[in-house]
Amino acid sequence: MQLTIFITDKMKNKFDTILLGHGSGGKLSHDLISELFAHHFDNEILRQQSDSAIIKTGNTHLAYTTDSFVVDPIFFPGGDIGKLAIAGTINDLVVSGATPQYLSVGFIIEEGFPFKDLEQIVITMAKEAKKAGIKIVTGDTKVVDRGKCDKVFINSSGIGLLDDRNIHISSGSNIQVGDKIIINGSIGDHGMAVMAARNELNISADITSDCACLNNLIQSALEASDQIRFMRDATRGGLGTVISELVKGKKYGIHLQEDQLIVNDGVRGMCELLGFDPIYVANEGKVVMVVADKDAQDVLDALKKHETGKNATIIGEITNEHSGMAWLETMVGGKRIIEMLSGQQLPRIC
């Protein structure tokens, strides 16, 4: 019990209030989850700390996940908060290797929110769910006073069925030296599309969010190879955060090639302007896969048949050098490490 007091005191000493950075998906979020939530809610399922909880029931395994959506603005090029709520939760299930089955959705709506906007969001959600072949089976609605939430917040939870042979995917426990790292296209599109859509920047950029359900794409990959050893969707914190989380504390290292990363011109331009590093910018339709070397080409071919995977690339590999660290060979031939992002990326001042 001594330990409990020690850890919570440590947390309190660090911060007496919650900062925006605690929700950034980077190191602060990580600390908040491990030192507060995981600490108090601790159990053997939560301890897996993967995108979906994996639960054994009878002869089968369930994957179970939840996510909340608070994006501002709620409509942006390439999607809206409703599409995010469906795609985000479905993607959390499919990257665990599961087949999504059912979703729940909960709405927190600000008093005065236009009905037609809500309707538009709901129609998008219905369309996305149908396209992905998932049923929305339960929901909840709350309305709060004007100013007590920003327009609309959505929570969605999902359940999927998980085949025994895919159980290792979410933890990456079968990863071996020599495995290839694949991503299904360009990075940073969602984060920069949302930034550009915020009026405060006065930037008009041709950037579309990559927000998309990845279940069909991932299904094809799983059919092409039984040697997919890890999958994670690179959302908040971007590719860099997924990679550094994956390698932390491991016996292997990761080597990435910057010249294999695709960054669309609009995204690059905005990142240059704001001083952001695209590997830390959010995506909403990107999966990072680790695949056995011998199957990497087959998986790549399978991904490329889909619109959401047509630009899939091998971006790096698992190495037996610098264990526990991810190194990036930069586009000019230099080398640097990839560290977890801490706090939000802030615009530079000069």
Add this chain to the structure above:
Amino acid sequence: MKYIDEYRDKKIVLLLAEEIKKTITKPIRLMEVCGGHTMSIQKYGIPYLLPEELELISGPGCPVCVTSRSYVDRAVAYSRLDDVIITTYGDLIRVPGSSSSLDKEKAKGADIRIVYSILDALTIAKENPKKKIVFLGIGFETTAPSSAAGIIKAQMAALSNFYLYSAHKVMPPAMETLIDEGVLIDGYIGPGHVSTITGSGIYQNIPKKFGLGVVISGFEPIDLLQSILMLVNQIENNDQKVEIEYTRAVKPEGNIKAQEMLDEVFEYGDDWWRGFGILKNSGLKIREKYAMHDAEKQIIVDVEPLKEPKGCICGEILRGVNKPKDCKLFGTVCTPSNPVGSCMVSSEGSCAAYYLYNR
């Protein structure tokens, strides 16, 4: 992407690196003055491309890093006033003061807004006539002209609720003090953005008085390697002088209009720099003529007593005496999510750059 890709061409980068290797015959230490350079050097992994004899050390050119803790304390005190809206560049909000920081005050409810230009702050002032809008003006000759333009615009629009809290500084005094204090370097990679405004004339003292070369550099990998090569050539040929590599942006005379604007609004005064203490005529103070927009003169506030953190060697790092890895707090007690010193906060701070890219 035009004007960017050309400067990141791997073939040329490798050629330049090879040329540096061929030219260098003895150990050379160069200081990149500007925080933007530090970030680029780490981001592109440039040290990995350089010969062992060549060492790069980071200098004092990160505006957030050299700003005093008491500046943050005063900004925090302003933010606690009910009728004040703080407007600031994003870099500053996580910088620790003696007991708080702007993002902690924001979480507690203070009205602190990140802006991308002082013009956004002027708009906020127009929209909130009953509030006092304080713009936190930090940075060197790069950002100071836009602060000057903001003050002139506020004056013209009779925005009496707009205030600048200036910690603007000028670069040359710190560069000269470093050499005076005996920091061992063989040349400067000169700041690119500062020089766009000032021109190259402000560095003439450095070769004349101290016999060291300055090459004003751009921010892309080819710019940096080209500048390093130019400096190595100068040193090997014993021909130290001021040169401009960043010719696509920097003219010898600089930007005259921006210089006039600076002179209109600011006058030189002594200023405190982290790592240096007080440097003579190194700060830009608002002239009496514009005193009605000077936050320090117009908004009276109690500021908590200054407390400097124990063990933090930001000062030594800014002077190039130590590297981030020499600090006992680096990466353990002091991380970007829980920064002890300002060098760990700014995206241009050397501790942050080393932490993110080169641990």
